[in-house]
Amino acid sequence: MRYHSHIVTSLCFGAAVAAHTSLSFSVSYTAGIVVGSLLPDIDEPKSYVGRRSMGVSNKVKEAFGHRGMTHSLVVWGIIALVMMWESSSLFAVGFVLGYLFHILEDFFSVQGVPLFWPFTLKRFKIPIYRTGNFIEKALFYAAFALLVYIGTKENLFYEWWKSFGSFM
């Protein structure tokens, strides 16, 4: 999945979570989701984060390969524990969720993800789209429409804007 698809689908999932929990759809929460939904592709030098990682990406890919450890639920669990231990800020919650959504989104690609690395290198998937193909584009627009729908119906955009004001 391309980075903009990851951002939009993750924000859509994040909006659904905020609508059904007491989590506030704030600037910090959405910023956490965006960063968390981009970070797993640090193992791909050609990805959005990879191109901006100043060489870190090449090292990770060399060591583990693309869609290796950074796409594992085991690694996600450790990161989630550390993040939640350190801070229970909305940014941290958003980050942990965004990271999880990224793994879920890649799970629906034909390439699949090694969910249980390092225990098994097997890639798990329910193949629905191929990176960059028309199905991914359709998913992008569907997620965008759904995000606007949930955001409007649940008054999330207003909540977001209000939290933005508190930053000023």
Ligand SMILES: [Zn+2]
């Ligand atoms: Zn990925």
